[in-house]
Amino acid sequence: MIWLIGNKGMLGTELALRFEAQHIPYIGTDREVDITNPAALAAFATHQGTGVITWIVNCAAYTAVDKAEDAPAVCRRLNAIGPANIAAAARSIGARLLHISTDYVFNGTGNRPYREDDPTDPIGVYGLTKRDGERTVFENNDRSYIIRTAWLYGKHGNNFVHTMLRLMQERDTLLVVHDQRGSPTWAGDLAQTVLTLITTVDAGTVIPYGIYHYTNEGNITWFDFAQEIYTQGRRLGLLTTDCTINPCTSDEFPAKVKRPHYSVLDKTKIKTALGLEIPAWNVSLEAFLKLGEGKRKTV
Template sequence: MKVLITGRRGQVGHCLVERLTERADLEVIACDRNELDITNNEQVMSTIVQLNPDVIINAAAHTAVDKAETDIENCYATNHSGPLSLAKAAEMVDALLLHISTDYVFDGSKREAYTEIDSTEPKGIYGKSKLAGERAIEENCSRYAILRTAWVFGEHGNNFVKTMLRLGAERDELGVIGDQCGGPSYAGDIADALITMMDKFSQADTNLSGVYHFSGAPYVSWYEFACEIFSHAQAYGVLKSLPLVKKITADQYPLPASRPTNSRLSCSKIESVFGIKPSDWKRALTNIVEYK
């Protein structure tokens, strides 16, 4: 089976390459933007027709949430036009398309965890562009899975864990938002989920296409996540001394793009269909020495 990965330098893309290249039953072609620019429709079409992959995993995205508010054209080019081209190309070669989306397609006002059938109402450009990408795939591809996730972190790339470790080494005190909650999702677990889905699609007698949620458990606030990060940093000797962490509100830390107050994603559907359990983010932090 031939697998094409886009966005190979991103957090999830990096993990996908590590895991899939170890499998003898796969031919893996991994691309960054210099090798395959998904915003270039002509390049996408010609490359995919030439390669004729069985599976396309799109890990490429414009994820600079605040920058997206002013960089609208580029954001939509990557998050909407790119998935649209990939969907059409996947349909041409009868490939399975796996695509990563986000909790930002919701406004965060719901009290309970979001399910796949809840109404979408993105607040900012990033969420709107990602939702447009989802719809482009649904409308143009017969075999696909859209995986919505949240609060992604890992050893590779920039993320909240690395930011906390850096600030913890620089400051004696810092404030972290305590009124936004979600499920931190380890990039390696997201990659494993996508791989499991890919394998199940190839074995299934029925079409499993649809939207699925995958994120971490237990749900926490950013403040609680930070406290857990520092607890692990101390236990594993990553930081010599820990800062005083104070809980603040989102209003006290204004940003260009609004974040969902509630980013909790229900993972019951993906567990029922694929047997995939939520990301064990606390286990992932036991490797915190690799996040420096």
């Protein structure tokens, strides 16, 4: 059985939907089993009584990148100490761990897709604590997989697609940054990949433990992404008013934290290990919007 931690978050919700649809036994927890409390994790791991846990998937995290700058201790508890606790709990029951990390572990000054073994150099509190979380995971359970992803959007929670659809409907013009490059990634696709990794390992294929990168295919700027959201949103009837989108630089857009300018991840390792065909970012955006999921919850 899989223990899904953070089952109410954006990625956790997508995973729970897929576990249910594919009849994969799992049990989900969120804040009610606090990942910063090792005793609570240990008690749940050993006494929840509904089956033997063979995998823990951790989607819980502190994900408010800007707020993290003012709350480094809270962010560290969730992103570094929490994963250490989870990894230790997994080890104590002999379970494998699959943990999620981020492109923010890199400084974003690169000019070719980041590989898993490229040096990390986070430039903000969120990235730093996530990087430290990667280390604490492997220190506490060497039977661990970490998938780094980037630019996630999904049905549940605040994300760029929801925000853009709302603003495009409300405003005549929008400024969107044109100097940060990455790969928009539908949480549904990532959830399916997590599931594929677990079922592949459970079927007996040896997939080495370690770090893997996963995003949708292709890379663009936030401005390009906004333009595509607008084009598809108009075509699918999710947007009913005109909006002009103009490019700007990060310097023109006040933000608490510096964001990486280049966040593109090299996915060769996971594609080879799992034989994956990864959908292009714009194809997945269309699939997401056609499900009506862009409309369901606006922030």
